[in-house]
Structure formats: C-alpha cells, structure tokens
Amino acid sequence: MTAATTTIKTLAGNPHCRRLAWLAIVLLLLAAPFLIETTLGRSWVRIADVALLFIMLALGLNIVVGFAGLLDLGYIAFFAVGAYSYALLASPQLGVHWPFLVLLPLGAAVAALFGILLGGPTLRLRGDYLAIVTLGFGEIIRVFLNNLNRPVNITNGPQGITLIDPLQIGGFSLAQTHTFAGLTFSPVHSYYFVFLACAVVSIIISLRLENSRIGRAWVAIRDDELAASAMGINTRNVKLLAFAMGATFGGVAGGLFASFQGFVSPESFHLIDSIMVLCMVVLGGMGNVAGVVLGAVLLTALPEALRYVGPLQQSWFGEVIIDPADLRMLLFGLALVLMMLLRPSGIWPSRRRHVAGPPAKETEAPSAAR
Amino acid sequence: MEIFAQQLVNGLVLGSIYALVALGYTMVYGILGLINFAHGDITMIGALVSLTAVQLLAAAGVPAPVVLVLAGGAAMVVCVALGVSIERVAYRPLRHAPRLAPLITAIGISILLQYSAALIWGKQYIAMPEIVEPTRIVIAGAQLTSLQATIFLLACAIMAGLLWFLKASRMGRAMRATEQNPAVAGLMGVNTNKVIAFTFVLGSAIGAIAGLMVVLYYGLGHYFMGFMLGLKAFTAAVLGGIGNVAGAVLGGLLLGVIESLASGYIGDLTGGVLGSNYRDIFAFLVLVLVLVLKPSGLMGQHSGDRA
Amino acid sequence: MHTLRQISVALLTVALIAGCGKDTPPPAPKAATPAVPAVLNVKIGSASPLTGPQAHIGIDIRNGVQLAIDDANAANIEIGGAKARFELVAEDDEANPTKATTVAQKLADAKVAAVVGHFNSGASIPASKIYSDAGIPQISPSSTNPKYTQQGFKTTFRVVAHDDQQGPTLARFAAKTLQAKSVAVIDDSTAYGQGLADAFENTAKTLGVKVLAREHTTDKDTDFRAILTKIKGTKPDLVMFGGIDPQAAPMIRQMKELGIKAKFIGGDGMQTPNFIKIAGDASDGAMASIPGLPKEQMPGGNAFLEKYKAKFEKEVELFAPMGYDAVMVFIDAMKRAGSADPAKFLPELGKTDYQGVIGPIAFDEKGDLKNGPITIYVVKGGKWEPLETVKPDADAGRK
Incomplete structure (x- = not known):
C-alpha cells in the first residue's frame, strides 16, 4: 500500500505518466462493472451502484458539514424528498409518468427548496442546536411521508410506492438488457454508468466549489463566522446556499435511487441512514472531496464484507456470538469516537483544514457567561 | 371535562419523566456547552439494569419495596460509573477541540451504548415483572394509579432537592460558578474537572431513576428506548431554557401536557385532517418554534447564542 | 495537481480493496460427494x-x-x-x-x-x-x-x-361472533399494521359496525394513554389494534388502568407468547387472528x-x-x-x-393463496387458545 502510494506519487510527478494514469483510471472505471461481475458476481455490481449513490449523498453532506461546518443530522430527508418526487411523478400512484430528463432537475429543485425551507428559519442557530433541529426536520419529513395517505392518499403511507418507472431516455430504457459492441449491458450495468456519470459530475462540482469564491466563503464561515461576516460575507445567504447545494445532491441521488429500486417506502429514510452518511463524511475526512468518496466506498462495502463474519463465527465458535448487524453498528460508533479523539480530520484529511474550526467554549464565551 | 382531566394527568406523569431526563441534559449543557447526546441511552441502560435486577430479586422472593430500592441503587451505580467514564474518555480530551468534535463523539457513544445493550440484553422487548399491584385513585374524574402518583411525587421531590442542592450546598455553588465562567472559577480555587465529573454523576444518577420509572410505568424495556426519550427530554430542556434547571422541570411537564392534549384533541380540532399519527412531530415543532422565536427558552435569562 | 494524485491514490485503494474482496473465498460448497450419474x-x-x-x-x-x-x-x-x-x-x-x-x-x-x-x-x-x-x-x-x-x-x-383477507375476516368475526356494535381502531403506522387496520375498518363499516375513532401510534411508542383516553370517551364495544406485540401489550395494560371495559382484538403480529408475558394479567381475554389453521x-x-x-x-x-x-x-x-x-x-x-x-x-391468478383459513385465538389463563377458524369469503362457519 505504501509502496503503491509512493509509486503513484513519483508517477504523478511526470506529466506524461500523469496522462497515462488518468487514462488508466478512466478505463478501470469503465471496465469495473464487467471486472466485478466476472470476479465477484453481479450482486457486487449492484453494491457498486449503491456505493456510487452514496458517494453523491456523502458529497452533498460534505458541502454542508465539511465545507460550511453546519452539522446536519437530517440529511437523508433530502434524499427522501428526491426519491418521492421521482416516485410520485413516474408511477401509477398518481397516474403520471413524466420523463426522466424532466424529473431529475425537478427532484433537485424540490430538494433545494426544502433545503432553503429548513435553512431559512434555523440558520441563526449555533452548531449543536442546528444539529438537533435538522434531526427533527428529518423525522418530520419521514412522519409526513408515512402519514400523507389520509385523508387524501398522496404518498400511499407506509405501504410505499411500487412500480416506479425505470430510467428511460427517449426509447432507451435502462430496465432492459442491451447488447452493445459485444458486451451485454443488463440493468445493473446500465445504471452503473448513469450513476458513475452523476457521481463524476458531483465530484467535479465539489472540487470546483471548494476552490471557488463561495467555497472559500464557506470555509471562512466554518472557521470563524464573526470574522467572515466582518470581511463582508453575507453569512445568511452563503449558508443558505450551502444547504440548498447539499440538498440538491441529495435530491438527485434520491431520484436515481427511486428509479433504480422501483419501490420507495418511508422505512428507507430513517435517522440511522442520516448517521451513516455522516459517518462516511467524518471518517473519510470532512471537507476533503477525495476522502469523502473513499469514506462512502468503504462504508458501503464494509457491511457487505461483514456478512462473512457471521458464518465465520459459526465455523470458529459453533455459534454466532456477535450479530454482524450489531458488530457493524458497534464499529461505526467506535469509529466515530476514535476518529474524533485520534484523527479528527478523517482518514484522508483536507489539506486546507489545518485549523478545523474554533474550540467550542472560547467562541461562545460572550454568551456562555450566563 | 373528565376526559380533559384525564389527559392532564397523563401528560403530567409523562412530563415528570421527561423532566427528570431533561435535568441531565441541561446540567451538562450549562457547564460544558455540550449536548450530551448519549444521555438518553444512559437512561436506557439504567432502565435495563433495574429491569434485570427486579427480575432476579423478584424471582428470589425479596419483598417489593426492597426490590425497588435495590434495583434503583444498582441502576444508579452502573449509570454513574458509565457517565463519569464517558466524560473522562470521550469528552474531556475534546474540551478545547472544534465544537463539532464532541458532538460527533457523543453520537458515537450513543450508538455504542445502544448496541452494547443489544448484545447484553438482546433486541427483543423485555417484560418487566409486575411487582407493584396498581391501586386506582380517582381525582376529578381522572383515573390515577398509585404508581403514577408515586412517579409524579418522587420526580417532584428529586427536582426540588436538586434545586435546593444547587442553591445551598458548597458543590452546588461551585457548579454554578463553573457554569458562569470556568476559567475564573478555577482561579477562585474551584476544581473544575471535579465539578464537571460531579455534574455527570448527578445527571446519570437522576437518569437511572428515570429509567427505573419508565420500566415500571410501561412494563417493558428495549435497547432503543433511550433514543426517543432522550430527544423528547432534550426538547423539554430547550423549551424551558437549556442550562436552566428550573426551566428543564417546567419544560418537561409542559411538553408532556402538550403531547397528551395534542394527540387527544388534534383530530377534532382539524376536522380529521391531522390525527394522532402526528404526535411525534409536536415535540419537534415545539423545538423549532422555541429555537426560532425565543432561543433562550421560556426561563432562559440571556438572549442565548450569537449567530 | 494534488487532486490528481489524491484521486489516483483513492482509486488505487479502491482497486486494492476490490482486489482484496476477490481473495476472500466465497462460501465454499460442501465437499463434493463423488457424483452418481444423473x-x-x-x-x-x-x-x-x-x-x-x-x-x-x-x-x-x-x-x-x-x-x-x-x-x-x-x-x-x-x-x-x-x-x-x-x-x-x-x-x-x-x-x-x-x-x-x-x-x-x-x-x-x-x-x-x-x-x-x-x-x-x-x-x-x-x-x-x-x-x-x-x-x-x-x-x-x-x-x-x-x-x-x-x-x-x-x-x-x-x-x-394477505391483509385484505385477514382484516375483513377479523371484522366479520367482530360483527357476527362478538356482536360488536361499535369499535375504535388503532394502527402502528407501519405497512403491516395500517394495512390490516384499514381492511378491518372498511369491512366493519359495511357490516354496520360503527367506527367511533381511528387513531395511530408508531412501532416504537409505548405510551398510548392520550389516544386511549380519547377512545374511552367514545365508549366502544371493541378496540382493534393493527400492530405487533411490543405495542399491543402495554396498550392493553394501559386500557385496563384507564378503566376501559371494551374487548381487545388484533392480528397475527400480537399473537405471541411475549404479548402475554409483557401484558401480564391484563392480557386475559385479548383476541388475535393468525392466518392458517392452529399449528396443532x-x-x-x-x-x-x-x-x-x-x-x-x-x-x-x-x-x-x-x-x-x-x-x-x-x-x-x-x-x-x-x-x-x-x-x-x-x-x-x-x-x-x-x-x-x-x-x-392453491394459488389464484395473482399468486395469492386461495381461501386461506384464518384462526382466531383468545388468551385464557395466560395461554393463547384457538377460539374459532374461519375461511375468508365464506361465512363465519366453523371448520
């Protein structure tokens, strides 16, 4: 691993090699679903699809938490909003079947609207209050999705929405198997490429944002809000923008998720899912795009790998001592604590993040004197 | 009227449990400026420890009042030990870290506590043996069991005791000093580390008692029970003005009553458009409204927090 | 160009991880016994x-x-x-x-x-x-x-x-066997509980049973006193709950504490030994249905x-x-x-x-079980006892 890193580093120094490296990466990503299918089986292609969705989610949350330093514990709500916007307008539930190319931006816009709705009244709040309010917001959205089936049935309540249209552009449906240049593209493959494209776009947007005027404004607010506003940053608008941008990523991912699954129900959008996405951001490295991508991939693959732990325990001890689902949660909890204590900036820290915000007590000194 | 009285009783008893848990949040917040996310789960551990103790002792044929005292004692010992070690291991090293850090560790600790409990007690709901025969009292048309009355009175006694303690005792004075300004309190000879640890002792012990009350009241325990309870209690603390002990009491009772009346009457008030299915939202709505309109809470003295 | 280097490291790591995943052997099939032909x-x-x-x-x-x-x-x-x-x-x-x-x-x-x-x-x-x-x-x-x-x-x-078979059967049982004139319906806001309660409510209405209240809780709650107090005011003959035992058990306890005299009935989710364990003496007389014949x-x-x-x-x-x-x-x-x-x-x-x-x-054209029998149980002396077996669509005739 270290050897590989140094090799890469020396290679990356050379412009020619750099171009070659890019090419290799692109080819690897394009070939990935076929490589994965032949080695690990199609189910892992599906896991790769899900991982790509989570990359988008984690990048979205990274804008809010990592760049702007606003802890959002209800982020999954935007994912839910995107998923339900798509599901409602492309299923027999309301009897409408809008095309995907309309729905994707629409889902993003609706999610952004919700981001602003949430952000508007709450952004005056300090970090930890904001965390609780966003948590409440996440629950409120889920409770509404669960209950908007009476008196008028809109979301079909806890039963969820079935028979959601698959992605379809023109006459080209991703739900069918296509053959192209001798390769067979089953739905999981087609979705992989769509999700990959969206994830790459998200990564590019995140990278561009990070170094933009807005990105620097976010970091300034994160590090010292008073100073930032003294420097002429309109903190309210810039924070709202962070919320809206983050929500947009979530909304797009949600729409893709709905079309991919063909079924949505409120049980996919629990608080624990928000915390999962937060874990991805925190573990990977708050504020660092590459770290967040790594976090999302690791945390999607980890539970799948932990599946083998159950049978292993069975064969070693004759019984399953720790339920793999529990083990996963224990590891997550432990990882959150240890990460904060030992390596607060994540596995792959952001270069800029030398100072990760001011200490809690000092900044609030004026108000803490109660 | 009978129904209204009954809803009021329901709300007050529920609210007194919220208030007890809220005390833990509010004391820690007052001193450290930290939302101790794990406090609800400490209450859960208290509940499950006392449940197990009751199961064991009741099976051994120990008389009921003794069982209750011992179970409460066991829960307090475990919770205090947990609370103090969590503070020492997870919060103290981060006291001067960026403010997101301790909040994220608190979430991590909360998950750890939940799933450790799941490992120890399993994930099924655990039945509490019925050791107190409920006798019914009728007040103004409202049914009240002896258990409900005991919970309410005991909660009030604990809260009054705590208020007196903070006001009159040496430690209480040290706590208030630390709350106002830790650095100056330290200069004045207050051992702030000790004071902070003691705050966790106090909060955890009260949480343990609240846990015992919950299993007695509902007859069952579960590894996830601390989460919603903690969230509601935190709401209560914010409602009353976080950091303010008397405010937590008021907020808890008020939230209990609001929930009870709202789920009882919302259907009639909105002509059936909203129903009791929105019950869990009320707490959050109250939270958002308070934070937006009066961030310092009902009894908060200062204008709360900047930006 | 730091980003490029970072991305390539990330990808390499991912590739390595994927590679490592490859090495873990899939659960090996049982040692192949020498294959007998055919x-x-x-x-x-x-x-x-x-x-x-x-x-x-x-x-x-x-x-x-x-x-x-x-x-x-x-x-x-x-x-x-x-x-x-x-x-x-x-x-x-x-x-x-x-x-x-x-x-x-x-x-x-x-x-x-x-x-x-x-x-x-x-x-x-x-x-x-x-x-x-x-x-x-x-x-x-x-x-x-x-x-x-x-x-x-x-x-x-x-x-x-399915719910549309079990719910109506419960409703017919309530109307015909129990002679209930009025009922209060509660569900736990889950797909299962609400589906069952909705199906029950609809059939009960067509059979002339008055639905006095329709309340909801969640599958995590344990405090039902507010909705039960409201139900108490409407004085129903029967309380029907669509949900599972961790809610059903405290619910029936709180009903007894509030002095509600109505009978209590639910679906298969509460027909468990744990229901009786948690509810204690309060569980006596509670009824629940289970698709299928009694196991015995x-x-x-x-x-x-x-x-x-x-x-x-x-x-x-x-x-x-x-x-x-x-x-x-x-x-x-x-x-x-x-x-x-x-x-x-x-x-x-x-x-x-x-x-x-x-x-x-046997299956119908959709793949549903044709005429699945449903059995109603009652708690008697701390045990679930079969009370009656009914077939959906058929009259509440004994089997």
Missing part, C-alpha cells in the same frame, strides 16, 4: 432477516426451509428421471429494502431455481422485480401487503393470507412441530410451516414439470393443488 442439483434460495430486531422470525423461516430441504433429500425425489439433490442458499436481507435487492441479486447470481422469501413486505416488493427479471419464482411465506402480488409479475406467490390442527402440524423441535431444539416461532410448505410446493411443481428449470416449472406452479402442513394450498 444427479440433478437444485439450489433453493431463502431470504429473510437473519440479523437485527426481526432475526428470530427470519431464522425461523430459514429453519423451515432447511427442514423441507432435508426431508426432500431424504425422500430421494426424482425430477424428470434424475435423482434430485436440493441445496439451501440462505441470505440475510436485514429487513432492509435496499439490502433486499442486493440479496435478491446474489441469489440470482447463485442460479437458484426458486426463492422462499422475503419476510417483510417492504423487502419482498423491491426484490420481486429482480426475481421477475431473472425468471426465478418466489414464494413469500409471510408478506401480507396486498401490493406484493399486484405488480403484474408472473413469478410472485405467497402462502399466507394443521394436517401435518403435530408431526411438523415435533420434527422442528427435534432438529433445532426450539419451538416454532411463526412462519416456519409456511417456509416449509413453500419449498414443498416448488418441488411439487418441479416434479409435475419434470424439470428444475424455472422457465419450465413456473407454469406448473400456478396450477398447484397441494396438501401442505398449513392446509390445502
């Missing part, structure tokens, strides 16, 4: 939550499937002239809709001939699409959401009465219960008999088709007429 290996998939809060029920289903496979192997079944050996591929769906589709894809990858699962409707529905695409027939032993079979897939079946009265019921206990050293929880029968129904269809190829035996599956542990099994 042995037909048939893989049967089982998907249910094996971890998490519903693990006990999911494991119960898998055990039922395992038992059926062992029995079938012991019986030396021949399919199309070849001796068939059946193999179980069990997967854990964690009761999570997203995980369910991954697991479904895993089973499809493993080329199973048929799948028994999933447990939750929320898992069965998204997974059914993948099975349908792969042409693999699926029998759910326990998903009761009517929508599961209404998606137009030819591969979806179930061997349990199932045609092969007693023999099944004993076999299960002997093998797994514990009692049947709930759906093991359905899991067992699902496998037997698959094998029956394979025998008739003379093939274990899903494409060949799928048409035969629809024509099933099989005498199972749970009673006669």
Whole structure:
C-alpha cells in the first residue's frame, strides 16, 4: 500500500505518466462493472451502484458539514424528498409518468427548496442546536411521508410506492438488457454508468466549489463566522446556499435511487441512514472531496464484507456470538469516537483544514457567561 | 371535562419523566456547552439494569419495596460509573477541540451504548415483572394509579432537592460558578474537572431513576428506548431554557401536557385532517418554534447564542 | 495537481480493496460427494432477516426451509428421471429494502431455481422485480401487503393470507361472533399494521359496525394513554389494534388502568407468547387472528412441530410451516414439470393443488393463496387458545 502510494506519487510527478494514469483510471472505471461481475458476481455490481449513490449523498453532506461546518443530522430527508418526487411523478400512484430528463432537475429543485425551507428559519442557530433541529426536520419529513395517505392518499403511507418507472431516455430504457459492441449491458450495468456519470459530475462540482469564491466563503464561515461576516460575507445567504447545494445532491441521488429500486417506502429514510452518511463524511475526512468518496466506498462495502463474519463465527465458535448487524453498528460508533479523539480530520484529511474550526467554549464565551 | 382531566394527568406523569431526563441534559449543557447526546441511552441502560435486577430479586422472593430500592441503587451505580467514564474518555480530551468534535463523539457513544445493550440484553422487548399491584385513585374524574402518583411525587421531590442542592450546598455553588465562567472559577480555587465529573454523576444518577420509572410505568424495556426519550427530554430542556434547571422541570411537564392534549384533541380540532399519527412531530415543532422565536427558552435569562 | 494524485491514490485503494474482496473465498460448497450419474442439483434460495430486531422470525423461516430441504433429500425425489439433490442458499436481507435487492441479486447470481422469501413486505416488493427479471419464482411465506402480488409479475406467490383477507375476516368475526356494535381502531403506522387496520375498518363499516375513532401510534411508542383516553370517551364495544406485540401489550395494560371495559382484538403480529408475558394479567381475554389453521390442527402440524423441535431444539416461532410448505410446493411443481428449470416449472406452479402442513394450498391468478383459513385465538389463563377458524369469503362457519 505504501509502496503503491509512493509509486503513484513519483508517477504523478511526470506529466506524461500523469496522462497515462488518468487514462488508466478512466478505463478501470469503465471496465469495473464487467471486472466485478466476472470476479465477484453481479450482486457486487449492484453494491457498486449503491456505493456510487452514496458517494453523491456523502458529497452533498460534505458541502454542508465539511465545507460550511453546519452539522446536519437530517440529511437523508433530502434524499427522501428526491426519491418521492421521482416516485410520485413516474408511477401509477398518481397516474403520471413524466420523463426522466424532466424529473431529475425537478427532484433537485424540490430538494433545494426544502433545503432553503429548513435553512431559512434555523440558520441563526449555533452548531449543536442546528444539529438537533435538522434531526427533527428529518423525522418530520419521514412522519409526513408515512402519514400523507389520509385523508387524501398522496404518498400511499407506509405501504410505499411500487412500480416506479425505470430510467428511460427517449426509447432507451435502462430496465432492459442491451447488447452493445459485444458486451451485454443488463440493468445493473446500465445504471452503473448513469450513476458513475452523476457521481463524476458531483465530484467535479465539489472540487470546483471548494476552490471557488463561495467555497472559500464557506470555509471562512466554518472557521470563524464573526470574522467572515466582518470581511463582508453575507453569512445568511452563503449558508443558505450551502444547504440548498447539499440538498440538491441529495435530491438527485434520491431520484436515481427511486428509479433504480422501483419501490420507495418511508422505512428507507430513517435517522440511522442520516448517521451513516455522516459517518462516511467524518471518517473519510470532512471537507476533503477525495476522502469523502473513499469514506462512502468503504462504508458501503464494509457491511457487505461483514456478512462473512457471521458464518465465520459459526465455523470458529459453533455459534454466532456477535450479530454482524450489531458488530457493524458497534464499529461505526467506535469509529466515530476514535476518529474524533485520534484523527479528527478523517482518514484522508483536507489539506486546507489545518485549523478545523474554533474550540467550542472560547467562541461562545460572550454568551456562555450566563 | 373528565376526559380533559384525564389527559392532564397523563401528560403530567409523562412530563415528570421527561423532566427528570431533561435535568441531565441541561446540567451538562450549562457547564460544558455540550449536548450530551448519549444521555438518553444512559437512561436506557439504567432502565435495563433495574429491569434485570427486579427480575432476579423478584424471582428470589425479596419483598417489593426492597426490590425497588435495590434495583434503583444498582441502576444508579452502573449509570454513574458509565457517565463519569464517558466524560473522562470521550469528552474531556475534546474540551478545547472544534465544537463539532464532541458532538460527533457523543453520537458515537450513543450508538455504542445502544448496541452494547443489544448484545447484553438482546433486541427483543423485555417484560418487566409486575411487582407493584396498581391501586386506582380517582381525582376529578381522572383515573390515577398509585404508581403514577408515586412517579409524579418522587420526580417532584428529586427536582426540588436538586434545586435546593444547587442553591445551598458548597458543590452546588461551585457548579454554578463553573457554569458562569470556568476559567475564573478555577482561579477562585474551584476544581473544575471535579465539578464537571460531579455534574455527570448527578445527571446519570437522576437518569437511572428515570429509567427505573419508565420500566415500571410501561412494563417493558428495549435497547432503543433511550433514543426517543432522550430527544423528547432534550426538547423539554430547550423549551424551558437549556442550562436552566428550573426551566428543564417546567419544560418537561409542559411538553408532556402538550403531547397528551395534542394527540387527544388534534383530530377534532382539524376536522380529521391531522390525527394522532402526528404526535411525534409536536415535540419537534415545539423545538423549532422555541429555537426560532425565543432561543433562550421560556426561563432562559440571556438572549442565548450569537449567530 | 494534488487532486490528481489524491484521486489516483483513492482509486488505487479502491482497486486494492476490490482486489482484496476477490481473495476472500466465497462460501465454499460442501465437499463434493463423488457424483452418481444423473444427479440433478437444485439450489433453493431463502431470504429473510437473519440479523437485527426481526432475526428470530427470519431464522425461523430459514429453519423451515432447511427442514423441507432435508426431508426432500431424504425422500430421494426424482425430477424428470434424475435423482434430485436440493441445496439451501440462505441470505440475510436485514429487513432492509435496499439490502433486499442486493440479496435478491446474489441469489440470482447463485442460479437458484426458486426463492422462499422475503419476510417483510417492504423487502419482498423491491426484490420481486429482480426475481421477475431473472425468471426465478418466489414464494413469500409471510408478506401480507396486498401490493406484493399486484405488480403484474408472473413469478410472485405467497402462502399466507394477505391483509385484505385477514382484516375483513377479523371484522366479520367482530360483527357476527362478538356482536360488536361499535369499535375504535388503532394502527402502528407501519405497512403491516395500517394495512390490516384499514381492511378491518372498511369491512366493519359495511357490516354496520360503527367506527367511533381511528387513531395511530408508531412501532416504537409505548405510551398510548392520550389516544386511549380519547377512545374511552367514545365508549366502544371493541378496540382493534393493527400492530405487533411490543405495542399491543402495554396498550392493553394501559386500557385496563384507564378503566376501559371494551374487548381487545388484533392480528397475527400480537399473537405471541411475549404479548402475554409483557401484558401480564391484563392480557386475559385479548383476541388475535393468525392466518392458517392452529399449528396443532394443521394436517401435518403435530408431526411438523415435533420434527422442528427435534432438529433445532426450539419451538416454532411463526412462519416456519409456511417456509416449509413453500419449498414443498416448488418441488411439487418441479416434479409435475419434470424439470428444475424455472422457465419450465413456473407454469406448473400456478396450477398447484397441494396438501401442505398449513392446509390445502392453491394459488389464484395473482399468486395469492386461495381461501386461506384464518384462526382466531383468545388468551385464557395466560395461554393463547384457538377460539374459532374461519375461511375468508365464506361465512363465519366453523371448520
């Protein structure tokens, strides 16, 4: 691993090699679903699809938490909003079947609207209050999705929405198997490429944002809000923008998720899912795009790998001592604590993040004197 | 009227449990400026420890009042030990870290506590043996069991005791000093580390008692029970003005009553458009409204927090 | 160009991780016994939550499937002239809709001939699409959401009465046997509980039973005093609850504490020993329905219960008999088709007429169980006792 890193580093120094490296990466990503299918089986292609969705989610949350330093514990709500916007307008539930190319931006816009709705009244709040309010917001959205089936049935309540249209552009449906240049593209493959494209776009947007005027404004607010506003940053608008941008990523991912699954129900959008996405951001490295991508991939693959732990325990001890689902949660909890204590900036820290915000007590000194 | 009285009783008893848990949040917040996310789960551990103790002792044929005292004692010992070690291991090293850090560790600790409990007690709901025969009292048309009355009175006694303690005792004075300004309190000879640890002792012990009350009241325990309870209690603390002990009491009772009346009457008030299915939202709505309109809470003295 | 370097490192790491994943051997098949000529290996998939809060029920289903496979192997079944050996591929769906589709894809990858699962409707529905695409027939032993079979897939079946069968039966029982004139309905806001309560409410209304209140709680709550107090004011004859035991038990306790005299009835989710344990004396007289005959009265019921206990050293929880029968129904269809190829035996599956542990099994055109019997139980002296068995659609006649 270290050897590989140094090799890469020396290679990356050379412009020619750099171009070659890019090419290799692109080819690897394009070939990935076929490589994965032949080695690990199609189910892992599906896991790769899900991982790509989570990359988008984690990048979205990274804008809010990592760049702007606003802890959002209800982020999954935007994912839910995107998923339900798509599901409602492309299923027999309301009897409408809008095309995907309309729905994707629409889902993003609706999610952004919700981001602003949430952000508007709450952004005056300090970090930890904001965390609780966003948590409440996440629950409120889920409770509404669960209950908007009476008196008028809109979301079909806890039963969820079935028979959601698959992605379809023109006459080209991703739900069918296509053959192209001798390769067979089953739905999981087609979705992989769509999700990959969206994830790459998200990564590019995140990278561009990070170094933009807005990105620097976010970091300034994160590090010292008073100073930032003294420097002429309109903190309210810039924070709202962070919320809206983050929500947009979530909304797009949600729409893709709905079309991919063909079924949505409120049980996919629990608080624990928000915390999962937060874990991805925190573990990977708050504020660092590459770290967040790594976090999302690791945390999607980890539970799948932990599946083998159950049978292993069975064969070693004759019984399953720790339920793999529990083990996963224990590891997550432990990882959150240890990460904060030992390596607060994540596995792959952001270069800029030398100072990760001011200490809690000092900044609030004026108000803490109660 | 009978129904209204009954809803009021329901709300007050529920609210007194919220208030007890809220005390833990509010004391820690007052001193450290930290939302101790794990406090609800400490209450859960208290509940499950006392449940197990009751199961064991009741099976051994120990008389009921003794069982209750011992179970409460066991829960307090475990919770205090947990609370103090969590503070020492997870919060103290981060006291001067960026403010997101301790909040994220608190979430991590909360998950750890939940799933450790799941490992120890399993994930099924655990039945509490019925050791107190409920006798019914009728007040103004409202049914009240002896258990409900005991919970309410005991909660009030604990809260009054705590208020007196903070006001009159040496430690209480040290706590208030630390709350106002830790650095100056330290200069004045207050051992702030000790004071902070003691705050966790106090909060955890009260949480343990609240846990015992919950299993007695509902007859069952579960590894996830601390989460919603903690969230509601935190709401209560914010409602009353976080950091303010008397405010937590008021907020808890008020939230209990609001929930009870709202789920009882919302259907009639909105002509059936909203129903009791929105019950869990009320707490959050109250939270958002308070934070937006009066961030310092009902009894908060200062204008709360900047930006 | 730091970013480029970072990205390449990230990708390399990912590639390494993927590579490492490759090295972990897939669960190795049993040491291959020297193949006797013309042995037909048939893989049967089982998907249910094996971890998490519903693990006990999911494991119960898998055990039922395992038992059926062992029995079938012991019986030396021949399919199309070849001796068939059946193999179980069990997967854990964690009761999570997203995980369910991954697991479904895993089973499809493993080329199973048929799948028994999933447990939750929320898992069965998204997974059914993948099975349908792969042409693999699926029998759910326990998903009761009517929508599961209404998606137009030819591969979806179930061997349990769905909510629209159980709810109305409960309502007819309430109106005719209990002579209830008025009822208050509560649900737990889950797909199962609300589906059941809605079906109950609709039928109760058509039978002239007054629905005085319709209240909701959640599957995590334990305080129902506010809604019960409201219900108390309306003075119903009966309280119906759509939900599961952790709510039903404190609910009936709080009803007694508030002095509500109405009877209490619910669905299969509360017909558990734990209900009685948590509710204590308050549970006496509570009623609940369960799809299927009483376990003791199932045609092969007693023999099944004993076999299960002997093998797994514990009692049947709930759906093991359905899991067992699902496998037997698959094998029956394979025998008739003379093939274990899903494409060949799928048409035969629809024509099933099989005498199972749970009673006669036949499917309607959607894949639902025809005329599943439903049994109503009552708590008497701290135990669930069968009270009456009714068939849906038929009059509440005794069986």
